[in-house]
Amino acid sequence: MSQYIGEPITRVDGHEKVTGQAKYAAEFNVPDLTYGVVVSSTITKGRITLLDTSKALAVNGVIEVFTHENRPRTAWFDISYKDQDSPPGSPFRPLYDNKIKYNGQPVALVVAETFELARFAAMLVHVEYEAEPCDTDLMKHLDTVRNPEPGLMNLMKPLPPKPRGDADKAFAEAPVQQSAQYIHGMQHHNPMEMFASTVEYGKNGFLTIYDKTQGVTNSLLYVTQAFNIPFNQVRVVSPYVGGAFGSGLRPQYQLFLAVMAARELKRSVRVSLTRQQMWSFGHRPATVQNVCLGTQADGTITAIIHEAKAATSQFEDYTEEVVNWTGKLYPTPNGALRYKLKSLDIYTPLDMRAPGGVTGLSAVECAVDELAYKLGMDPLEFRLKNYTERDWTEKDRPFSSKELRACFRQGAERFGWSGRNPEPRSMRKDHNLIGWGMATGIWDAAQVPARAEATLTVNGKLRVRSATADIGTGTYTIMTQIAADTLGMPIDDVVFRLGDTTMPAAPIEGGSWTASTVGSAVKSACDTLAKTLFRMAKRIPKSPFVGVGFDDVLFINGEIRLKRNPSARVSLLEVVNLNGGRAITETGTSIPNLVAHMKYSRNAHAAAFVEVQVDEDFGTVKVTRAISAVAAGRIINPRTARSQIIGGMVWGISHALQEESVMDHRYGRFMNHDLAEYHIPVCADIHEMDVVFVEENDTVVNPLGVKGVGEIGLVAMPAAIANAIFHATGKRIYELPIQLDKVM
């Protein structure tokens, strides 16, 4: 029965959010709370030679100033500081010693009775450094990049495949060649909600931690290991997250510091970071890419070389999947995909919405456009000519489903692509040149194991729980829909809860896998509960189900009914009553079907079409129209899914035109570290936006047939915009963001 799945149900958490009842990590007011403020390093590399806290400690109301000199002992080994999203290497340890590894590194935590006192005292902490020259500029080190250290993370984010054929030779011999370098800088996630942890110090030292995180289980693991605390002494809670975009995939240093202070002071502590401190941890890394494409005269690709060089920290090898997408999208007998790293004096990068994907596609989808122009082909026609049903980066396996062709067709139709005059500078309105561009998008359809629990309450309602997160994406809503449909309950009788380590474990929320992963677990828990309820219903005196099999009944409207005779029914409330008025609970685990998965590449696809207006004198770019056609399996909720796609498209505009964390490499410090100068689009930047969900049936990815929509709306947009700018102006711009001075 699917009464709710596929319907545009409004957000079940909407009311709590807009009325301010939804609480975020820094809003849990526990009694007797103290406040911690972090002092950040002002140098990038070197060591602390003097840390004088006396003036801060002299302030009435200041309780303690923690530094590397007086911090309590924590775990000894690197492994204890690893979290579920740690790349290979040695994780950063806050206040570990006097060494400075990156600019903005926390060097002290001031704890006081009020936030204001802590903030004032933080000013008074006097730090002296012996600075060494720092190296933060990837552009200066393109010749000294190296292979990344492989690690567990590469299961989800594979390193490049083995080359096929002889790409260098084939490229050299190709009659039509396209080769260019693409540059993009660093970006920071900057969710609205600042990073914060409120640690409640309870009886016998039990810690209840309200943390901003994309995975409470991850925070729990990290805290218990780093501080060597038994699991049953800590609970992590995070019911609402005010955006994260990947920044909450790893526990951030405010969590470590708040827990450390709470345990040491035996008091509840809250540590919130400032907006400026958002620039003091993970980010999307600077990446330089070279793309070489060779084709025959008819446009058939014969050679692909896509090489990416990215920055990482000195202590961890963060990698992302930048180049593999090119191989998944385009067939070639000769392909070489390479991904290299350079360690610099920066913090370890961190997955940021569509990590790697938006980076790689921003390059290759521009290269494809430029190549199509060289061939005199329509860019869409070129893509159709080089369409593939197999993935050579994964042993030439087929795709579990791939409706990209339909994305092209439906998107192009809605946009009016066929009326495009390919000639650059062929459309204008007053001072504005108008251009149309398009690009392809691809993203993973991943699933990982998760657990959930479903309870039929004493009131005959359904309560489902899983320790996942909702970072604003709509997890609460779609899980409620899945649960309601599986047990045939009215949606108002179903409550889904998440974000608490007392619930069945779920993985960190990332990679667009939550719908498939947690959704499957919710379905499994509800299925199991249904079977149990049916078994119990059979035991009711005069049960209409004697001798009836599970497949002969329907769960509908809070009742179990015989399919062939709907008047033969038992209400779920009766089942509870039979159970002595006690609630009935079952758990479910979902595990990806690896055997089936190994046979297929599993991806979501999209095509973006955009129109831009470029002021011919000033180079200002306006995206006046954008359409994304998306094939992402089954869409559980077209309303929340559409929001995800629109959000991704806006992000694409940001990525293409505005967003960049600018570092002054003389100092190794980010300079535009606030939202006045770190630009992301405002309402006035956003015009017509449209989303088309292309029907796609996938029986392989997971029992629900869903692929996830968190990143697929973003990946194609920047290249589509850059291509449209070319069409408008005749100018190719190879460095993002495309600000006006690059265009004028």
Add this chain to the structure above:
Amino acid sequence: MHPFSYSRPTNVENAVQELAGPARAKFIAGGTNLLDLMKVNVEQPNQLIDINRLPLNTIDELDNGGLRLGALVTNADTAYHPLVEQRYPLLSQAILSAASAQLRNMATNGGNLFQRTRCYYFYDTAMPCNKRQSGHSDQSAGVGPAGCGALGGYNRIHAILGTEASDGTVHCIATHPSDMAVALTALDATIHITGPSGDRTLSIGNLHRLPGSEPQFDHTLRPDELVTAIELPPQGFSDHHIYLKLRDRSSYAFALVSVAVGLEMDGDVITDARLALGGVAHKPWRKPEAEQLLIGKTATKDHFQPVAEALLDGAVGYGHNTFKIDLAKRAILRALGLASQKSERAKEQKGE
């Protein structure tokens, strides 16, 4: 943030007296700039004198046909005031191009004039900045290392004009960020000031200053003075004007370059002209000689080009901001072209 005491005087005399007192005191109006700077420790006043209860919150017509804008009228109320919209639409446009609706509801006319530069280095006390050094006044708190981080650093939003001191050295390349002040400069507004030694007036052109070798001073107000009002002269250029602002996104961003233009026209011929540039210097940039080039000329591009060249004469780029020289010239050409066409409002009023 540094602790401070707080007072809320209800008359101008007390406010000025308190400012002149021994504490390192600051007026606070809307607080939209001062509080931000206090949070990042760039400003560290010991005392905040909240002037929101002073009776400076009205807009009044003057006998000479001008308008007097109280220092405490909000930016939003000023921009949407019927007399401002009607007679000084250039000012309304400039104000509404700035910040966000929420900020404009808080920001005051007085505070807008004295908002400080958005130079990234100025805002970050870990970075060198000459402007943050206190010198011999209390305009700055004197925190952080000396030097100019923006010179040789990231200077996309910085100045291209008037950066050199008289000896040719450069100490600061910050810009004044206000849009309103650029329009006021084109309108040739007069600033009303009061202090312990009485009242005085200053032309807007003399309120802000170039950095020279003392970039810690943004303006020429004495440390114990209060701005009470902004006076607009009768001439409002309501028929021919434009505020053109170029920036890195469509709204809610400071100007990379802005141009305020007011023209008087007799048919196709320009009879009077005012031009001021924003985003290019430590103060709104105006050159009466350049404006003179337009008098008696028809509104055509070849007559505009020399004006653009004259206004940008001597401009110097510092790397990231070099594009502004060209951008400013193009903006001037466009702005003059737009202003020479009759404004929509003027057409409406004349029933055209």
